[in-house]
Amino acid sequence: xxxxxxxxxxxxxxxxxxxxxxxxxxxxxxxxxxxxxxxxxxxxxxxxxxxxxxxxxxxxxxxxxxxxxxxxxxxxxxxxxxxxxxxxxxxxxxxxxxxxxxxxxxxxxxxxxxxxxxxxxxxxxxxxxxxxxxxxxxxxxxxxxxxxxxxxxxxxxxxxxxxxx
Numbered sequence: 001x002x003x004x005x006x007x008x009x010x011x012x013x014x015x016x017x018x019x020x021x022x023x024x025x026x027x028x029x030x031x032x033x034x035x036x037x038x039x040x041x042x043x044x045x046x047x048x049x050x051x052x053x054x055x056x057x058x059x060x061x062x063x064x065x066x067x068x069x070x071x072x073x074x075x076x077x078x079x080x081x082x083x084x085x086x087x088x089x090x091x092x093x094x095x096x097x098x099x100x101x102x103x104x105x106x107x108x109x110x111x112x113x114x115x116x117x118x119x120x121x122x123x124x125x126x127x128x129x130x131x132x133x134x135x136x137x138x139x140x141x142x143x144x145x146x147x148x149x150x151x152x153x154x155x156x157x158x159x160x161x162x163x164x165x
Contacts, residue, residue: 001052003090005097008047008060013037015057016049023080032078033062035161041065045105046074048098050081050090058085061094063102066111068132069154073109073143074102075162095122099144108147111156116142132156 008016013034020030036042041064050059059081066075076098081090099122102110111127112119113136124142127134131153134141145151 003050003052003058003085003088003093005048005050005059005093007045007101008049012049012057016047016060019057019060019082020078020080022082023086024078029078029080032161033060036062036064036159039064039159039161041075041159041161043074043105046098046101046107048094048101050085050094050097052085058082059090059094061091061098063098063107063110064159066159067157068109068111068152071108071152071154073111073152073156074107075156075158076110076112077114077162092121095119099146103146108145109151110144110146112142112144113140114142116140134158 017030020033043065046063048061049057052058061079063074063076066073079091112124119142124144127141127143128138130143132143134156
């Protein structure tokens with residue numbers, strides 16, 4: 001079966017919530033997405049879904065506004081794939097689609113907290129190499145510059161829904 005990606009539509013919100021509930025052991029990620037939808041950090045067009053041929057949402061990747069020092073970038077989180085679609089390349093397809101949407105929107109930098117071995121395949125490198133820090137262990141923070149110049153540097157301040165300062 002084929003999976004395509006597209007920007008999330010408002011009517012996808014209930015399916016996206018169900019997806020996060022299925023992909024993670026508790027409601028935290030689903031609640032985070034719902035809270036981010038109501039936050040100024042939300043950027044229409046940078047919430048991407050993977051949809052199978054019947055129209056069922058089987059994956060979701062979200063990019064939201066992130067303050068970095070005195071500048072701005074994006075946070076990639078969360079990324080979720082329905083359990084029955086995991087390990088089939090859907091997550092990678094989603095991340096690539098989200099990064100392409102960010103680049104097309106003129107965004108300059110994306111930060112991700114997670115398994116850096118996984119995210120390296122998309123071009124993420126350790127955030128400290130970009131002059132970026134966050135309130136997480138440095139080995140879990142990656143950054144990807146989407147522009148050659150004027151890339152923000154400094155400490156990340158995640159939006160309120162993340163529960164981080």
